Amino acid sequence: MTTAAIWGFAFVAQRVSFASFGPFTFNGLRFLLGALSLVGLTLIFKPTGLSTEQARWKAAFLPGAIAGAVLFSAANLQQVGLSSTTAGKAAFLTGFYILLVPLAGLLLTRLGHRSTPGHFGVWLGAFLGLAGLFFLSVNEDFSVGLGDVLELVGAVFWSVHILVIDRYSGQVDPLKLSVIQFVVCGVLSLMVGLPTESFTLAGLQTGWILLAYAGIGSVGIAYTLQVVGQRGVAPGPAALIMSLETVFAAFGGWLILGETLGPRELLGCALMLAGMVVAQAVKKS
Numbered sequence: 001m002t003t004a005a006i007w008g009f010a011f012v013a014q015r016v017s018f019a020s021f022g023p024f025t026f027n028g029l030r031f032l033l034g035a036l037s038l039v040g041l042t043l044i045f046k047p048t049g050l051s052t053e054q055a056r057w058k059a060a061f062l063p064g065a066i067a068g069a070v071l072f073s074a075a076n077l078q079q080v081g082l083s084s085t086t087a088g089k090a091a092f093l094t095g096f097y098i099l100l101v102p103l104a105g106l107l108l109t110r111l112g113h114r115s116t117p118g119h120f121g122v123w124l125g126a127f128l129g130l131a132g133l134f135f136l137s138v139n140e141d142f143s144v145g146l147g148d149v150l151e152l153v154g155a156v157f158w159s160v161h162i163l164v165i166d167r168y169s170g171q172v173d174p175l176k177l178s179v180i181q182f183v184v185c186g187v188l189s190l191m192v193g194l195p196t197e198s199f200t201l202a203g204l205q206t207g208w209i210l211l212a213y214a215g216i217g218s219v220g221i222a223y224t225l226q227v228v229g230q231r232g233v234a235p236g237p238a239a240l241i242m243s244l245e246t247v248f249a250a251f252g253g254w255l256i257l258g259e260t261l262g263p264r265e266l267l268g269c270a271l272m273l274a275g276m277v278v279a280q281a282v283k284k285s
Contacts, residue, residue: 003222004247004248005248006217006218006221006222007218007222007248007249008091008247008248008249008250008251008252009213009248009249009252010213010214010217010218010222010249011082011087011088011090011091011249011252011253012087012249012252012253012256012257013210013213013214013218014026014078014079014082014087014210014214015082015086015087015090015253015257016210016256016257017207017210017211017214018082018083019206019207020203020204020206020207020210021197021199021203021207021211022193022196022197022198022199023076023079023080023082023083023193023197024076024079024189024190024192024193024196024197025189025190025193025194025197025199026079026193026207026211026214027075027076027079027185027186027189027193028186028187028188028189028190028191028193028194029186029190029211029215030186030211030214030215030218030219031071031075031182031183031185031186031189031215031219032182032183032186032187032190032215033211033212033215033216033219033220034182034186034215034216034218034219034220035178035179035182035183035186035219037215037216037219037220037221038175038178038179038182038220039179041175042173042175042176042179056172056173056176057173057176059171059172059173060172060173060176060177060180061180063164063167063168063171063172063177063180064172064176064177064178064179064180064181064183064184065180065181065184066164066168067161067164067165067168067177067180067181067184068180068181068182068183068184068185068188069184069185069188070157070160070161070164071161071181071182071184071185072184072185072188072189073154073157074154074157074158074160074161075154075185075189076189076192077150077151077153077154077157078090078094078150078151078154078158080150081093081146081147081148081149081150081151081154082147082151083147084145084146084147085145085147085148085151086253086257086259086261087249087250087252087253087257087259088249088250088251088253088254088259088261088269089147089148089151089261089265090147090151090249091248091249091250092132092249092250092268092269092272092273093148093151093152093154093155094151094154094155094158095155095272095276096129096152096155096272097155097156097158097159097162099125099129099275099276100155100156100158100159101159101162101163104159104160104163124275124278125274125275125276125277125278127275128271128272128274128275128278129271129272129275129276130275131268131271131275132267132268132269132270132271132272132273132274132275134268135264135265135267135268135271165177182219247273250269
């Protein structure tokens, strides 16, 4: 629950950050800061023996690089999308990955890969989620905002990211994997942001609190809490708990930014949340 709250309010910090940083620059700095915050943990939990430590870093490098490249796409689509949509809508659209992951698992199973197939709850949840997307993102004149489209495409990349982490997390040191993916994501973001966006010392001075929260809180602390929490919670319930970030983001957008959702959008949020719950709670009969 704490992880969901941190991630939810991070949408508010990301939304406000546009006054101080460009989207790619902000992500570059916050993911590098998040990586730095995890370096201390890698030193605390490192194995005895220099050769063993080096071998673990080497083993985690390629998986971390792959995860970092996917994370770069997901995080920056989310951040750019936030420039033209609300924090609450962005969180709900991003949360659609909870439906996409089991659907992807079904596709992988059909292609002969080992994965968890979909069941009735997944399909019912997907139907509710799609209905919610319609009411949340499609205006009454049947137009869709660019920010909503970017967030939805970003949800696809978040789904791929979850599958990549699931593929490699049991094979390599999870902390080292995370540090590498955050560094890769941060460096790629800065490679795009620094040449194309304005970055000033004044912006850093006014936005450092947002950067610290999104970097140390959302990336560093929340990730660590997720790892610790999932030791005693099955993946399904854990995903359901983390999906509550959408509720915290909507509440934070209303409380801090004064954002509001109309009846049509609230109905869409309710349907999407119902779809997330159903997809995880209804078991295969």
